[in-house]
Amino acid sequence: MEGPAQAPRGEAGRAASVCAGGRCEGAEREGAPHRSRAARFGLLAARLSPQTPRAMSFRQRSPHGGGGGTKSSPQPPPRWSQGRKRGADGKRRKQNEPEPSVFDESKCAGSDSRLASFTTPEGPGPLSRCSDWGTAVEEDEMRTNVNKEIARYRRKLLINEFARERKSSSGSSDSKESTVAVELETDEVVLMRRQKQINYGKNTIAYDRYIKEVPRCHRIPGVHPRTPNKFKKYSRRSWDQQIKLWKVALHSWDPPTEEGCDLQDIRPVDLGEMETESVGSNSTESQASCQDNDDTCSGTPTKVRHIEYQAEGEFDLEVCLSEPLKDFDTVS
Amino acid sequence: MGETGKEEYKIQSFDTETQKLLKTALKDPSNVDLEKVANIIVDQSLKDCLFSKEAGRICYTIIQAESKQVGQSIFRRSLLNRLQQEYKDREELRTRSLQAWICYVTFICNIFDYLRVNNMPMMALVNPVYDCLFRLAQPDSLCKEEEVDCLVLQLHRIGEQLEKMNSQRMDELFSLLRDGFLLQEGLSSLSQLLLLEIIEFRAADWKMTDAAQKYYYSEVTD
Numbered sequence: 001m002e003g004p005a006q007a008p009r010g011e012a013g014r015a016a017s018v019c020a021g022g023r024c025e026g027a028e029r030e031g032a033p034h035r036s037r038a039a040r041f042g043l044l045a046a047r048l049s050p051q052t053p054r055a056m057s058f059r060q061r062s063p064h065g066g067g068g069g070t071k072s073s074p075q076p077p078p079r080w081s082q083g084r085k086r087g088a089d090g091k092r093r094k095q096n097e098p099e100p101s102v103f104d105e106s107k108c109a110g111s112d113s114r115l116a117s118f119t120t121p122e123g124p125g126p127l128s129r130c131s132d133w134g135t136a137v138e139e140d141e142m143r144t145n146v147n148k149e150i151a152r153y154r155r156k157l158l159i160n161e162f163a164r165e166r167k168s169s170s171g172s173s174d175s176k177e178s179t180v181a182v183e184l185e186t187d188e189v190v191l192m193r194r195q196k197q198i199n200y201g202k203n204t205i206a207y208d209r210y211i212k213e214v215p216r217c218h219r220i221p222g223v224h225p226r227t228p229n230k231f232k233k234y235s236r237r238s239w240d241q242q243i244k245l246w247k248v249a250l251h252s253w254d255p256p257t258e259e260g261c262d263l264q265d266i267r268p269v270d271l272g273e274m275e276t277e278s279v280g281s282n283s284t285e286s287q288a289s290c291q292d293n294d295d296t297c298s299g300t301p302t303k304v305r306h307i308e309y310q311a312e313g314e315f316d317l318e319v320c321l322s323e324p325l326k327d328f329d330t331v332s
Numbered sequence: 333m334g335e336t337g338k339e340e341y342k343i344q345s346f347d348t349e350t351q352k353l354l355k356t357a358l359k360d361p362s363n364v365d366l367e368k369v370a371n372i373i374v375d376q377s378l379k380d381c382l383f384s385k386e387a388g389r390i391c392y393t394i395i396q397a398e399s400k401q402v403g404q405s406i407f408r409r410s411l412l413n414r415l416q417q418e419y420k421d422r423e424e425l426r427t428r429s430l431q432a433w434i435c436y437v438t439f440i441c442n443i444f445d446y447l448r449v450n451n452m453p454m455m456a457l458v459n460p461v462y463d464c465l466f467r468l469a470q471p472d473s474l475c476k477e478e479e480v481d482c483l484v485l486q487l488h489r490i491g492e493q494l495e496k497m498n499s500q501r502m503d504e505l506f507s508l509l510r511d512g513f514l515l516q517e518g519l520s521s522l523s524q525l526l527l528l529e530i531i532e533f534r535a536a537d538w539k540m541t542d543a544a545q546k547y548y549y550s551e552v553t554d
Contacts, residue, residue, distance in 0.1 A: 132412070132416055134408065134413045134416075136456035137412055138405065138409070144450035
């Protein structure tokens with residue numbers, strides 16, 4: 001980096017010319033404000049020849065004590081930080097408290113006295129503080145993607161509703177839902193969690209093989225697994241169950257080293273052997289590695305007994321699989 | 333890539349083998365160790381200020397390439413986590429080498445400027461960037477022209493965006509700058525001028541007014 005320009009560029013008479021009256025107009029527009037450093041230093045230094053009063057005026061040489069009355073400038077506080085409501089790092093400070101350090105001691109990004117999570121006023125929502133930046137940005141991305149998707153989904157619903165209204169209303173006794181009062185899931189926390197669960201399922205070799213083998217247009221409902229629709233209202237249990245069934249079904253496309261690689265009908269599910277799912281981060285984990293203590297690493301089911309689900313009697317498998325999601329399939 | 337590529341990404345300062353690695357990362361990211369590439373880029377940006385000023389661009393391209401080719405973000409994750417590591421140790425970095433510290437701030441601001449998530453700046457970087465700028469506004473940094481210059485340059489480049497993400501912290505930062513301008517002992521005249529210029533710049537809504545342009549940036553002829 002170049003050092004600061006040593007000598008002012010101009011001559012002694014420059015100081016006079018800087019003042020209002022005698023200014024010469026040879027102004028050279030340099031263009032963008034962040035110009036090259038050398039140029040800036042040169043030009044700026046040119047202004048500060050020793051005769052220039054500007055640099056000295058209003059400047060208290062001695063910050064201590066009142067006294068030293070300069071012409072009409074207001075009296076500054078004795079220490080630059082004393083009496084300040086906020087410390088150097090912007091945080092409020094008690095009177096006479098020594099300047100807090102801007103270090104952060106905690107292992108989280110940001111200083112330790114901050115809240116566990118924060119919301120910047122202009123930001124989209126709460127941000128978990130203790131994640132690493134890589135994860136935080138991935139979540140950010142997921143959130144904005146989800147928001148885009150819901151907007152798209154809503155448009156689809158509207159278009160669909162519009163299209164249906166044009167048809168004659170006599171024969172519509174099919175299983176399509178009435179879109180008059182469809183309530184969508186809009187809670188960001190829920191949508192993010194669901195999206196993560198979906199990402200786990202899609203981030204598998206089985207899923208890749210499935211979508212290669214069976215294009216969406218060739219899917220047979222009830223036979224081919226379909227991604228649960230995260231925008232629909234479901235109870236937590238219902239949703240989690242759909243995800244489990246979906247992932248189990250995808251295993252039909254596991255690579256040949258495991259059993260049952262061919263297309264099969266959905267077999268009845270043994271609830272006692274369901275894999276559990278912990279919703280962690282790292283949705284873009286490479287398929288070969290699993291970092292967290294996440295039970296569901298891609299492609300490798302963990303058969304853990306999950307008591308809650310065993311107790312479930314009310315969940316209706318048939319209804320879940322045959323749900324008419326045809327027209328509103330957002331992402332497969 | 334040829335000469336234009338080298339020039340565009342400013343990778344001339346790397347040795348030939350590293351240049352090759354970077355070029356492969358740009359075209360065929362799945363075939364390189366992206367974590368290694370991220371580290372190489374960060375290491376270099378701490379040494380070479382010219383590189384750190386524009387390193388965001390090469391990072392952006394690699395991220396896009398990786399996303400397109402394999403739908404993953406290993407490079408971005410490695411880059412950000414390495415950046416975070418350096419951030420945590422920034423005080424030691426500054427003590428060890430003022431130059432490296434300045435390069436780091438330049439780099440992280442450039443990353444903030446360039447890398448977006450669905451057209452939004454990265455939320456996760458907002459407070460860390462502010463923290464770095466606040467550090468530059470401390471008395472012991474204001475005494476050093478290089479740090480003042482760095483501070484002012486970053487504010488010119490990303491101040492407006494940063495303010496949109498969190499205006500309160502920007503207000504607080506500028507309180508510090510005003511205090512520093514008025515009361516700081518040991519401030520060189522040039523530093524004062526730089527501070528005054530940025531204070532005016534922000535007051536004019538992050539725009540250069542004609543008057544300021546004339547005053548600060550024009551050649552004064554005899």
